[in-house]
């Protein structure tokens with residue numbers, strides 16, 4: 008009967024683990040103290056905190072769930088519904104109040120993603136719902152917090168089905184047009200509204216000199232009209248910039264314009280302007296997001312150039328910078344969007360991993376031929392108890408690099424020096440069961456230039472044949 012005994016023991020262990028899993032919060036303290044206790048919890052712990060929407064003492068829990076970075080969408084929706092019920096108010100009011108609480112700076116990607124989520128919930132409401140809240144939105148547009156104003160102006164435009172009244176109101180206050188323009192990427196599928204915005208935005212760009220407003224207008228223009236005319240405006244901003252902020256916005260905005268709409272003759276001057284821009288930037292700042300965007304764009308523009316210019320621009324860029332590789336987990340498919348990439352031996356590399364999927368994913372780089380071993384070992388590891396630990400990364404010299412586990416909506420960076428020894432290194436997600444689909448090859452070569460002159464596609468470690476495509480979807484790195 009030893010098995011029965013073990014089962015019973017296991018049962019007791021599991022029970023006590025479950026009891027431990029709901030973090031204890033002292034609710035009979037000041038609201039500040041409750042907030043402090045909640046602030047110390049990881050997202051996973053916060054989700055497990057006891058709560059019910061029929062007891063007002065749990066209000067801070069719902070507020071924390073609604074405004075916490077990288078919180079999953081269904082949890083935010085639950086928190087919103089609970090706050091609406093508890094306060095006897097509307098989602099619009101709750102979301103505007105939530106926007107007043109989140110950091111304004113958006114200096115980190117997770118802060119920016121947090122703002123995106125809340126704005127998405129506010130502006131994703133049907134137009135007739137927003138129309139009933141028109142007064143509330145108008146009040147919000149006079150708030151002192153820029154994020155509240157951003158949400159409010161966006162909501163007013165959707166409610167009115169016309170940007171004119173909101174534009175008129177915003178133009179009466181210093182800096183408010185920038186708030187209105189920053190809501191444009193969040194206007195969802197309101198195509199008509201976007202079309203109606205492109206004329207005033209273009210007019211504003213011709214005359215407005217304020218760097219923040221110009222930057223917001225440049226981004227808004229690319230969202231309203233991702234065509235050749237907009238590409239030309241963006242190219243002009245990059246070539247004869249009015250300042251760092253508008254230029255950075257233009258660099259980012261070009262990524263929204265499909266390659267087919269790029270003006271052929273302008274691609275090379277813009278690519279060379281980007282090389283010059285990176286050169287002027289001190290090396291310590293070259294891995295900051297605006298520079299990474301510039302390098303990424305430089306690489307893409309180079310890809311559209313004839314062979315000689317392409318090799319030259321890429322060589323110049325690579326001499327200046329760490330090589331940046333962007334990889335995404337493809338939602339609901341359990342694959343990376345990049346099957347393979349090439350790096351030069353001994354050179355610095357930065358991988359930017361984004362996870363727009365609902366499941367958590369990581370990226371682990373392993374020695375050549377180690378896909379199955381790392382995947383199998385990682386997949387049998389228990390979930391970590393320490394939220395700061397790198398989950399499912401096995402302790403083996405086969406593992407060269409690893410990100411932490413990224414939750415839904417998060418992104419992370421991995422900085423490292425490429426191995427000195429050329430070869431077909433593997434990368435994979437080690438979350439249990441994912442590696443069978445979620446993997447790729449990091450091809451390390453002696454010289455990128457030599458490889459590019461005679462490219463050879465690496466072998467898929469599962470099919471043992473060369474990869475059929477590099478990037479899932481379109482484009483190249």
Ligand SMILES: [Cu+2]
Pocket residue numbers: 367368369436437438441445
């Ligand atoms: Cu995964």
